[in-house]
Amino acid sequence: MKKTNRALKILAGAALALTLAAPAFAPAAAEDSIYxxxxxxxxxxxSGSGTPIADGMHDYLTxxxxxxGGIGGVKLIVDECETGYDTKRGGECYDAxxxxxxxxxxxxxxxxxxxxxxxxxxxxxxxxSMAYGLSAxxxxxxxxxxxxxxxxxxxxxxxxxxxxxxGAIDKLKxxxxxxxxxxxxxxxEPIPLFQQLSKEFEFTLKLxxxxxxxxxxxxxxxxxxxxxxxxxxxxxxxxxMNATAVKEAIKSGYPMDxxxxxxxxxxxxxxxxGDGAKGFKTxxxxxxxxxxxxxxxxxxxxxxxxxxxxxxxxxxxVLYDHGVYNSVLIAEGIANAQKLSGKxxxxxxxxxxxxxxxxxxxxxxKALGLEGFSAPIKLSCADHNSHSAAFIQQWDGAKWVKxxxxxxxxxxxxxxxxxxxxxxxxxxxxGWPTRTEGCDNKS
Amino acid sequence: xxxREVGQFETSYGADMALFPIRQDRIGFALILAVAFVILxxxxxxxLLNSILIPFLVFSLAAIGLNILTGYTGLLSLGSGAxxxxxxxxxxxxxxxxxxxxxxVWILASGFxxxxxxxxxxxxxxxxxxxxxxxxxxxxxxxxQWCFARIxxxxxxxxxxxxxxxxxxxxxxxxxGPNATPxxxxxxxxxxxxxMAWIASNIVRxxxxxxxxxxxxxxxxxxxxxxxxxxxxxxxxxxxSFYVGVAGALMVFLWLGSAExxxxxxxxxxxxxxxxxxxxxxxxxxxxxxxxxxxxxxxxLRALPALVDLSLGSATIEQLxxxxxxxxxxxxxxxxxxxxxxxxxxxRQKLRVWPFPY
Numbered sequence: 001m002k003k004t005n006r007a008l009k010i011l012a013g014a015a016l017a018l019t020l021a022a023p024a025f026a027p028a029a030a031e032d033s034i035y036x037x038x039x040x041x042x043x044x045x046x047s048g049s050g051t052p053i054a055d056g057m058h059d060y061l062t063x064x065x066x067x068x069g070g071i072g073g074v075k076l077i078v079d080e081c082e083t084g085y086d087t088k089r090g091g092e093c094y095d096a097x098x099x100x101x102x103x104x105x106x107x108x109x110x111x112x113x114x115x116x117x118x119x120x121x122x123x124x125x126x127x128x129s130m131a132y133g134l135s136a137x138x139x140x141x142x143x144x145x146x147x148x149x150x151x152x153x154x155x156x157x158x159x160x161x162x163x164x165x166x167g168a169i170d171k172l173k174x175x176x177x178x179x180x181x182x183x184x185x186x187x188x189e190p191i192p193l194f195q196q197l198s199k200e201f202e203f204t205l206k207l208x209x210x211x212x213x214x215x216x217x218x219x220x221x222x223x224x225x226x227x228x229x230x231x232x233x234x235x236x237x238x239x240x241m242n243a244t245a246v247k248e249a250i251k252s253g254y255p256m257d258x259x260x261x262x263x264x265x266x267x268x269x270x271x272x273x274g275d276g277a278k279g280f281k282t283x284x285x286x287x288x289x290x291x292x293x294x295x296x297x298x299x300x301x302x303x304x305x306x307x308x309x310x311x312x313x314x315x316x317x318v319l320y321d322h323g324v325y326n327s328v329l330i331a332e333g334i335a336n337a338q339k340l341s342g343k344x345x346x347x348x349x350x351x352x353x354x355x356x357x358x359x360x361x362x363x364x365x366k367a368l369g370l371e372g373f374s375a376p377i378k379l380s381c382a383d384h385n386s387h388s389a390a391f392i393q394q395w396d397g398a399k400w401v402k403x404x405x406x407x408x409x410x411x412x413x414x415x416x417x418x419x420x421x422x423x424x425x426x427x428x429x430x431g432w433p434t435r436t437e438g439c440d441n442k443s
Numbered sequence: 444x445x446x447r448e449v450g451q452f453e454t455s456y457g458a459d460m461a462l463f464p465i466r467q468d469r470i471g472f473a474l475i476l477a478v479a480f481v482i483l484x485x486x487x488x489x490x491l492l493n494s495i496l497i498p499f500l501v502f503s504l505a506a507i508g509l510n511i512l513t514g515y516t517g518l519l520s521l522g523s524g525a526x527x528x529x530x531x532x533x534x535x536x537x538x539x540x541x542x543x544x545x546x547x548v549w550i551l552a553s554g555f556x557x558x559x560x561x562x563x564x565x566x567x568x569x570x571x572x573x574x575x576x577x578x579x580x581x582x583x584x585x586x587x588q589w590c591f592a593r594i595x596x597x598x599x600x601x602x603x604x605x606x607x608x609x610x611x612x613x614x615x616x617x618x619x620g621p622n623a624t625p626x627x628x629x630x631x632x633x634x635x636x637x638x639m640a641w642i643a644s645n646i647v648r649x650x651x652x653x654x655x656x657x658x659x660x661x662x663x664x665x666x667x668x669x670x671x672x673x674x675x676x677x678x679x680x681x682x683x684s685f686y687v688g689v690a691g692a693l694m695v696f697l698w699l700g701s702a703e704x705x706x707x708x709x710x711x712x713x714x715x716x717x718x719x720x721x722x723x724x725x726x727x728x729x730x731x732x733x734x735x736x737x738x739x740x741x742x743x744l745r746a747l748p749a750l751v752d753l754s755l756g757s758a759t760i761e762q763l764x765x766x767x768x769x770x771x772x773x774x775x776x777x778x779x780x781x782x783x784x785x786x787x788x789x790x791r792q793k794l795r796v797w798p799f800p801y
Binding site: 040042043047051080081082084087088091092095096098099110111114115118119121122123134183184185188189191192211212213309421428429430431 | 488489490493494498539542592599601602603604605607609610620621622699700701702703704705706708709742756757758760761762
């Protein structure tokens with residue numbers, strides 16, 4: 001029986017450890033700082049996409065702390081919570097950070113965003129889902145707490161279709177377009193628009209869903225692509241799915257320059273596919289690289305100081321810069337909130353007002369040390385998105401090359417659908433609150 | 444010493460057959476219930492209630508369900524995650540068709556839908572056993588998950604493909620949706636889980652449970668004794684799926700608030716299977732212990748570095764948690780292959796004879 005004795009002791013030890021751990025769930029909130037939680041994923045099948053974004057977000061905010069002592073003289077507490085791109089874990093992170101008075105959350109997963117949207121107005125914590133999440137949440141009058149600048153997935157799709165239709169979607173008549181997508185909330189998001197446009201402009205739409213479990217095994221989908229021979233393939237992929245899709249496209253001999261993706265594939269996804277990936281195109285809305293004063297500051301104060309987890313080749317990559325852009329929006333939201341409320345330590349409600357007043361014009365970007373980094377973006381109470389233009393960039397085997405001027409979204413078709421979707425969302429969720437939050441920026 | 448049973452006599456059949464025949468056990472159990480019903484809701488913060496206790500209870504209930512099938516009846520199932528999904532989607536459909544009906548009615552009713560689906564997929568169990576049955580239930584897992592993702596009717600044509608829970612009230616208090624406080628939701632889940640665990644522990648001790656165990660130990664012998672395999676096995680599938688289905692409905696309505704088909708994938712089935720294997724096959728308490736180990740232990744481990752002021756970075760903590768949890772699972776299985784419930788039983792027996800072990 002000696003054996004069980006020992007086991008009992010271990011059990012008792014484990015119980016003790018649990019009791020000891022309990023106070024950790026009730027963290028102390030600092031009085032003289034602003035708490036900015038970052039939901040990130042550096043593990044699991046989505047870490048390939050999640051890690052550079054996490055580094056970009058983290059490094060820009062850390063740089064603000066190092067260079068300016070935070071925002072408006074108030075230090076930021078940058079706290080990462082690992083979600084693994086799992087909706088349940090995202091909810092756990094949300095519960096864990098909620099008691100620390102976060103000024104906003106960045107879910108970095110459409111699934112997590114969808115589950116947090118109803119909570120935002122109750123908990124008074126704004127959600128910044130930068131270019132992902134629910135497209136309909138662009139409408140600030142229905143979703144006062146949700147922000148998804150600078151463009152929705154629907155805007156992105158209309159921009160891609162305009163590009164492959166040589167400037168106008170109606171030139172796609174009679175063509176066949178394949179849609180290869182991540183079969184979850186994110187990839188399904190543009191399908192209603194896609195189907196409507198295909199009916200209206202008479203092109204054939206072929207759907208190739210990739211189940212999350214099959215991300216790294218897309219032979220079935222690409223067999224279908226070979227059979228259907230679509231004129232173009234549009235991809236909405238994430239994590240390991242992007243790299244696999246490019247490899248499979250090369251293997252099945254699909255012409256790379258007819259393969260256009262939304263803004264999520266990174267350099268690593270293409271480098272792993274080798275030379276064959278040359279010609280692959282994605283949508284993007286900001287500059288790539290390190291040639292900006294703000295990024296040089298990050299390099300000097302964060303990366304070289306050993307305060308970043310980003311490896312050398314990842315710094316300044318397209319996904320890293322997505323992360324930086326995300327943090328620019330966070331910082332701008334907080335700075336505006338301080339201005340509007342006159343307080344140094346702002347709350348979630350202040351930051352919501354701050355985000356509604358975002359007006360990043362060329363001069364402001366220059367002041368931030370990001371001259372020419374991105375096109376201007378302006379949000380308002382009604383428009384939480386700005387529906388910005390995006391350009392196409394092409395992979396030349398080693399880096400991205402911008403090949404078009406900014407393409408504006410097809411607002412004429414997207415807007416009515418957006419209005420309907422927002423209305424339908426409010427109707428399906430009976431008791432959806434009508435906007436009572438005040439407005440500082442009506443235009 | 445802890446278990447001084449001297450003077451406790453059972454003077455009626457009822458006392459002899461009680462769930463907790465020893466007074467000390469009754470006191471201990473009452474204490475646990477008091478802590479769970481009074482102290483935790485009063486002191487717990489949102490994280491404790493919403494991210495630790497509610498999921499723990501939901502997983503416990505699902506593990507009880509799977510334990511009825513696998514632990515008591517010996518029918519291996521890999522489809523429990525999908526049956527949770529059936530419960531959740533059934534509850535979603537029923538509550539959107541008839542929003543004015545009390546949500547608790549629909550949560551329990553969705554158990555019956557799950558039950559019916561479970562019986563259908565349980566039919567092969569009459570011919571095949573063991574790993575072969577596991578493969579048959581695996582088919583159920585994939586088929587049902589495909590349905591959740593591909594039949595728009597199931598998720599009311601939502602563009603995101605996810606199901607979202609709107610607000611429902613009970614006695615005027617919101618119990619689902621964003622306005623429901625974690626305390627309310629916790630108490631509702633706790634009440635349902637305690638009641639259903641009590642019912643389950645009585646089913647498995649009675650005639651039906653004995654038939655299940657007879658089938659588990661040797662189905663031919665059980666058949667020769669006059670047990671009808673068809674009915675008994677399908678009954679096990681029905682009861683098990685009922686529990687799992689209710690757990691699924693609770694998961695979406697009272698814990699997550701919304702769910703994608705991915706939430707009910709094969710990982711969830713495996714998770715439930717690990718819970719009952721580590722907790723103890725054929726034990727109701729084991730379902731709770733297994734759920735605690737699989738769900739709460741990683742959360743506690745993740746909180747440890749912050750507690751001792753060790754800043755490791757979220758990714759490192761995540762990797763360490765995986766490794767330590769895996770090692771602990773191996774450790775517990777080596778120490779006691781029959782699960783934590785068996786460990787508790789041995790410990791309790793030792794306490795009863797302490798300080799004079801024999």
